[in-house]
Amino acid sequence: MNIRLNERPYDASPGATLFALRDAVKPDADVVILNGAAMRGDASLADGDEVCLIRRGETPSADELEALMAARHTPGVHARVKGAAVGIAGLGGLGSAIAIALARMGIGKLILADFDVVEPSNLNRQQYFVDQLGLLKTDALAANLRRINPYVALELHAVRLTPDNLTPIFGSVNVMVEAFDRADQKVMILQTFAVNRPDIPLVAASGLAGFGSETTIGVTSIGRNIHVVGDLETAARPGWGLMAPRVGIAAHMQANVVLRLLVEGRTT
Amino acid sequence: MTVTLTYFAQIRRKAGVESETVTATDGTTVHGVLAAIQHGAEFGELLFEKTGALRPVILLVVNGLPSTPERMLRDGDSVQVFSPVAGG
Incomplete structure (x- = not known):
């Protein structure tokens, strides 16, 4: 299943859920955003979904911040x-x-x-x-x-x-x-x-x-x-x-x- | 020689024209060309001190590059006259 995770392409397992993804990739995330909405409960993921996992107060790595920024800019x-x-x-x-x-x-x-x-x-x-x-x-x-x-x-x-x-x-x-x-x-x-x-x-x-x-x-x-x-x-x-x-x-x-x-x- | 003068902002308003072509003796300086122009007292006061020197806040751009009042002009030269204002 092709989704985007923190603005980068990610291959999620078929049937994966939002919280399972969080637990596998960033278990310390306390803000979970699915397609622009902050989620309090679990949800099934679908092809093309955009997920953002944030830990409050944590500075993204240089690569991560760059990916996040680049996603907002026109290509190039x-x-x-x-x-x-x-x-x-x-x-x-x-x-x-x-x-x-x-x-x-x-x-x-x-x-x-x-x-x-x-x-x-x-x-x-x-x-x-x-x-x-x-x-x-x-x-x-x-x-x-x-x-x-x-x-x-x-x-x-x-x-x-x-x-x-x-x-x-x-x-x-x-x-x-x-x-x-x-x-x-x-x-x-x-x-x-x-x-x-x-x-x-x-x-x-x-x-x-x-x-x-x-x-x-x-x-x-x-x-x-x-x-x-x-x-x-x-x-x-x-x-x-x-x-x-x-x-x-x-x-x-x-x-x-x-x-x-x-x-x-x-x-x- | 013939040179083209282009004015900006309040200098343009006092000159009454955006741009003009003037004739002067070969080798006349930028200062000399501007001093000879007659667009009224307010135009002159914008450009010159009472001593006759060009005001230090006047920027002269000759053929695309900032220059000095002492620059001697040649036929076909273009001169842009701009006065930045305070604020930033």
Whole structure:
């Protein structure tokens, strides 16, 4: 009988039941899911059934987590993503959300850089928790990412990025993400990295403040290999701040542009 | 020489055009070409400091790659003018 067990093909004996399968394969499982429904009682299995056996609090093995993730992706996506490295400059509202989205996708490696620590005002939009206040953002984000996907390789740089260290830190990535807060830093990375490494696509952001229309946030291609997400105009300023919904939209658009570049090599 | 300028966001709005072709003396710098353009005071204030220098938050992309205001242009060059805004 051909079934899927934890997203992998499994040959079950004819007449096998759900609990017998559990007892044979993972007797310590305390959550048993059959075709998407958590089961409290035993049930007969049929060809094509999908069974998921979970022990609460247990981290899946690397192979198991990979199989689980790959099953959710379009065929071919996971292999591309798993073999890729992405750099993220700035781990604030954009960078922290982008890192989490890519980790959930099973990205192979993330190179993360930010000199800053988690502050209370960050919590309105950045992917940190109140018990992480005062921690370096690199360390706090790494801890959060490891709770989501412990198998993503992480390279952390708790440094202020400059024209001198940008390329040495990020020169090995497949795609570079600009997630800075200040406009002059955005210009700095565009003038430095895009010139030194024009072969590496750069996904930047500009214009995502406030709570204006979400539909004005788009992707604009500038130059040979620069893709800018945002409405290009709405700057963060007193009285018109950065807020989780619109920042999140922009961050996930950046993550999606990264994904398209990795999988398809283009964004159009 | 003839060069093509393309503007983005608020620079485009103040220019009143998305793109334009301008004529200049061979070897004129990017700064020189932009300084000669007349699209009103607000356009000028977006691009230039009171000293006449290009504002540091203006990104210039010449023929697909970020460049500097001192870059000397040649016939047929394309220049994109973009100003990233704060927020992230």
